[in-house]
Amino acid sequence: MTKGSRADDLMRFSVAMPESLLMEFDQLVARRGLAKNRSEVVRDLVREALVESRTSLPGTVVMGTLTIVYNHHSPDLQNKLHMIQHDYCDSIVSTMHVHVNEHTCLEVVVIRGVSELVQAVANMILGTKGVKNGKLVLATVEG
Ligand code: NI
Numbered sequence: 001m002t003k004g005s006r007a008d009d010l011m012r013f014s015v016a017m018p019e020s021l022l023m024e025f026d027q028l029v030a031r032r033g034l035a036k037n038r039s040e041v042v043r044d045l046v047r048e049a050l051v052e053s054r055t056s057l058p059g060t061v062v063m064g065t066l067t068i069v070y071n072h073h074s075p076d077l078q079n080k081l082h083m084i085q086h087d088y089c090d091s092i093v094s095t096m097h098v099h100v101n102e103h104t105c106l107e108v109v110v111i112r113g114v115s116e117l118v119q120a121v122a123n124m125i126l127g128t129k130g131v132k133n134g135k136l137v138l139a140t141v142e143g
Helices: 019-031 038-055 077-087 115-126
Strands: 061-071 092-099 104-114 131-140
Touching (some): 038 131, 077 104, 104 115, 115 131
Antiparallel strands (some): 092 104
């Protein structure tokens, strides 16, 4: 902060980057819609990077949202997923199950705890044989 400025005042700085990268960045800005300009998209990306950096620090309390997709006909898969969730019932806040079609299920598992535990539980679920794909999103809950 410079003298006389407030924490949320907008500060200008210039950024140098290769033209090809800037052109791709402008395409990203365009995809984010008419209400967005370069500055807003840079701010969004910086905020995302800061959240990612904070939530990956061991010991940081986070909320994780894990989304997985699986075929419920996979042998023993539902039972294994159920067992993991009971083993970590103190960390797993909620599970939503969606029957997508005849074969496919989607589950959203909300996990609370320190970053390394949330990631470990998510990796256990993601690594269970038969889980087709999934993604963990971490959110900070402090500050
Ligand atoms: Ni289902």
